Amino acid sequence: MFADVIVDIQHEKLDKIFQYRIPASMEDRLEPGMEVLVPFGKGNRQIKGYVTGISETCDYDLSKVKEIIEIPERGMEIEAKLVALAAWMKANYGGTMIQSLKTVLPIKQKENAKVKKRLRLLLDEETGKRQLHYYLEKNQKARARLMAALLDDHLLEYELVTKKLNITMPVIRALEEQGVLAVETEQVFRTPVKQTEQKAQQITYTPEQQNVIECFRQDYTEGLRKTYLIHGVTGSGKTEVYMEMIRTVVDQGKQAIVLIPEIALTYQTVMRFYRRFGNRVAIMNSRLSAGERYDQMMRAKAGQVDVMIGPRSALFTPFPDLGLIVIDEEHEPTYKSEQTPRYHARETAIRRAETEGASVVLGSATPSMEAMYRAKRGEYVLFEMKNRSRMQQMAEVYTVDMREELKNGNRSILSIKLKELMEDRLEKGEQIMLFLNRRGYSGFISCRECGHVVKCPHCDVSLSVHRDGKMRCHYCGYEQPKITVCPECGSRYIGEFRAGTQQIEDMVRETFPQARVLRMDMDTTRQKDAHEKILSAFANEEADVLVGTQMIVKGHDFPNVTLVGVLAADMSLYTGDYRSGERTFQLLTQAAGRAGRGERPGEAVIQTYDPSHYAIETAAKQDYKAFYEEEIRYRELMGYPPAEQLLAVFVSGEDEALLEKGCHYLREYILRVIRHLSGAGSIKGGSPDVQTDRTGAYAAGVIGPASPGIDKIKDVYRRVIYVKAERYDILVGIKDRVEKYI
Numbered sequence: 001m002f003a004d005v006i007v008d009i010q011h012e013k014l015d016k017i018f019q020y021r022i023p024a025s026m027e028d029r030l031e032p033g034m035e036v037l038v039p040f041g042k043g044n045r046q047i048k049g050y051v052t053g054i055s056e057t058c059d060y061d062l063s064k065v066k067e068i069i070e071i072p073e074r075g076m077e078i079e080a081k082l083v084a085l086a087a088w089m090k091a092n093y094g095g096t097m098i099q100s101l102k103t104v105l106p107i108k109q110k111e112n113a114k115v116k117k118r119l120r121l122l123l124d125e126e127t128g129k130r131q132l133h134y135y136l137e138k139n140q141k142a143r144a145r146l147m148a149a150l151l152d153d154h155l156l157e158y159e160l161v162t163k164k165l166n167i168t169m170p171v172i173r174a175l176e177e178q179g180v181l182a183v184e185t186e187q188v189f190r191t192p193v194k195q196t197e198q199k200a201q202q203i204t205y206t207p208e209q210q211n212v213i214e215c216f217r218q219d220y221t222e223g224l225r226k227t228y229l230i231h232g233v234t235g236s237g238k239t240e241v242y243m244e245m246i247r248t249v250v251d252q253g254k255q256a257i258v259l260i261p262e263i264a265l266t267y268q269t270v271m272r273f274y275r276r277f278g279n280r281v282a283i284m285n286s287r288l289s290a291g292e293r294y295d296q297m298m299r300a301k302a303g304q305v306d307v308m309i310g311p312r313s314a315l316f317t318p319f320p321d322l323g324l325i326v327i328d329e330e331h332e333p334t335y336k337s338e339q340t341p342r343y344h345a346r347e348t349a350i351r352r353a354e355t356e357g358a359s360v361v362l363g364s365a366t367p368s369m370e371a372m373y374r375a376k377r378g379e380y381v382l383f384e385m386k387n388r389s390r391m392q393q394m395a396e397v398y399t400v401d402m403r404e405e406l407k408n409g410n411r412s413i414l415s416i417k418l419k420e421l422m423e424d425r426l427e428k429g430e431q432i433m434l435f436l437n438r439r440g441y442s443g444f445i446s447c448r449e450c451g452h453v454v455k456c457p458h459c460d461v462s463l464s465v466h467r468d469g470k471m472r473c474h475y476c477g478y479e480q481p482k483i484t485v486c487p488e489c490g491s492r493y494i495g496e497f498r499a500g501t502q503q504i505e506d507m508v509r510e511t512f513p514q515a516r517v518l519r520m521d522m523d524t525t526r527q528k529d530a531h532e533k534i535l536s537a538f539a540n541e542e543a544d545v546l547v548g549t550q551m552i553v554k555g556h557d558f559p560n561v562t563l564v565g566v567l568a569a570d571m572s573l574y575t576g577d578y579r580s581g582e583r584t585f586q587l588l589t590q591a592a593g594r595a596g597r598g599e600r601p602g603e604a605v606i607q608t609y610d611p612s613h614y615a616i617e618t619a620a621k622q623d624y625k626a627f628y629e630e631e632i633r634y635r636e637l638m639g640y641p642p643a644e645q646l647l648a649v650f651v652s653g654e655d656e657a658l659l660e661k662g663c664h665y666l667r668e669y670i671l672r673v674i675r676h677l678s679g680a681g682s683i684k685g686g687s688p689d690v691q692t693d694r695t696g697a698y699a700a701g702v703i704g705p706a707s708p709g710i711d712k713i714k715d716v717y718r719r720v721i722y723v724k725a726e727r728y729d730i731l732v733g734i735k736d737r738v739e740k741y742i
């Protein structure tokens with residue numbers, strides 16, 4: 001047996017794995033993630049390494065393969081635990097071990113933490129003075145100068161010594177060798193947010209909050225580690241509950257990770273944690289430099305912080321004694337990585353918590369189908385928080401059928417009801433949010449005569465029109481001047497399909513010239529901090545109306561917003577994804593939840609062309625339960641997750657015909673694998689324990705090759721093949737074979 005070993009990760013670059021022979025005595029003990037001592041290099045220096053995989057074959061010259069020396073006795077170090085997690089991720093999500101390791105381990109960047117050096121006098125006053133005389137006698141001016149300074153101040157900043165006293169390195173080294181002084185270093189870690197001394201204000205928890213906090217505390221102190229799902233309406237006080245749970249864990253000397261989607265990781269949110277936990281909190285976000293992120297990880301490892309807050313990647317914070325992982329807005333799609341390994345933070349968090357003895361708390365106003373399904377099956381403890389913390393009413397929601405509007409002669413994007421309510425709010429000086437349920441940006445150009453849509457020549461997406469009169473592709477950056485004649489039929493009736501946020505902004509300004517309007521979308525948030533600036537301007541009531549895409553519905557607390565308008569609510573229903581109903585429900589519910597978070601009650605208007613669709617109907621009633629029941633029936637009927645498991649195999653290539661052919665072969669191969677596995681009786685490959693065996697059958701099926709939504713990006717054609725199975729381990733088995741096949 002042979003082990004793949006990654007060697008001394010702190011010093012070597014993460015790009016090579018070595019194979020070592022496993023001595024017979026270790027064969028049944030050795031597991032991926034374990035720390036080992038191995039001989040390395042020409043001199044067979046003994047160094048530390050981590051086992052990343054075990055195999056029966058060796059890829060190198062057998063006579064040159066060395067043997068593992070030993071497994072050190074001490075407990076698993078944090079790196080070893082993370083390496084084990086990486087091995088699990090590789091097994092379940094595919095890709096290479098290096099890709100997983102790079103995702104999981106903090107990687108040292110060239111830009112190191114600033115090292116602050118100091119010189120400390122090691123001699124007593126008497127001896128020091130004698131030494132000073134000696135230097136003066138010998139006419140060693142620099143040494144004398146340094147000695148005199150050290151006698152004045154026994155601890156000197158290195159900078160001061162070299163710059164102000166003009167002392168060079170060799171002089172310092174000479175005195176160090178003579179035992180006169182010691183050079184001390186202290187890592188100075190960059191902290192991106194200034195700490196505050198503000199005290200947390202006392203609040204009285206609602207009975208619902210109290211119940212969750214108490215149940216958790218009782219479990220935790222009894223040593224029970226579970227996964228909890230908090231289904232709490234927007235504003236029910238979930239964040240306060242998380243903080244109290246973290247307090248429980250931190251009081252036991254353990255640490256906590258809080259995952260928050262980047263978009264909701266606002267100054268407001270971060271400050272709440274700072275007020276509670278002071279400088280024992282570290283923040284991770286994409287605006288930090290690689291060096292700053294590394295520093296944050298090292299602060300965590302060194303025990304300088306108790307709480308790490310950040311998006312998906314913060315999950316891999318190397319805390320020495322992890323006690324709790326909180327995932328806020330658990331349903332957010334950003335918790336799924338779009339890069340290999342395509343892990344989901346929820347499943348990976350549960351795995352990490354299991355191996356490190358931590359608890360997991362998932363929270364959402366609109367839990368994902370997966371989380372609710374498992375909670376209902378008893379895999380998670382479910383808590384419901386049905387009331388807002390300060391007993392504010394949930395918003396009153398009106399649904400407007402836009403087809404009726406058209407019949408009544410209203411061609412505007414704003415319905416009559418929405419206009420009326422907007423006028424009312426503007427009069428009262430209350431704020432309005434208009435949310436366009438569309439991924440798109442500004443409008444696209446289409447021909448009114450033949451229906452032709454102008455697309456990017458390199459990507460299968462429509463070009464967007466911008467104010468500067470150009471048409472741009474948002475995938476590859478291609479641009480061309482706006483056209484006035486249809487390239488297909490020559491018609492001059494070609495123009496913008498007016499449905500972008502920019503058009504809504506224009507429309508609002510036109511209809512309500514007195515209103516101050518802000519817009520937040522991809523275009524207005526390109527600059528660093530733009531996002532934060534728009535939100536704080538709106539929070540400071542510098543504008544009456546905020547127009548935006550999905551970005552504006554996430555977790556912000558604007559107490560003066562009493563009206564939310566959802567335009568084109570059904571846009572997200574027809575994305576061709578089995579999750580489109582779920583996404584629509586989530587977006588609409590979250591959007592309605594933005595209204596009336598302060599003293600005054602709120603209202604929301606949902607404009608739709610499909611008011612009887614269950615996702616829209618249940619969202620309008622803010623009835624999660626009804627939505628869940630309907631949606632789970634659909635998933636079960638169709639065999640979609642979470643009822644069954646799905647594996648997506650993405651295939652891409654520049655030659656379209658070759659791609660079709662390749663997909664065909666791959667499909668046949670997968671079918672053969674399924675047949676083989678069905679007959680084999682047992683399937684190898686790790687199971688993430690997310691789905692227990694219900695039927696014992698090895699049923700699996702192939703769908704596609706199908707369109708992944710966009711058929712071409714940057715001249716590369718794309719297809720996807722889906723494999724459906726009841727059991728996750730079957731899909732893992734298929735994935736392993738497909739990876740080898742390619």
Ligand code: ADP
Nearest residue numbers: 203204205206233234235236237238239240389
């Ligand atoms: P959620 O995370 O569920 O949306 P938050 O924890 O952000 O809810 O709470 C919403 C608002 O209510 C916040 O401003 C919070 O400080 C406040 N809040 C939470 N719990 C209470 C409480 N028990 N009493 C008073 N205010 C509360």
Ligand code: ZN
Nearest residue numbers: 447450486489
């Ligand atoms: Zn045309």
Ligand code: ZN
Nearest residue numbers: 456459473476
């Ligand atoms: Zn393009």
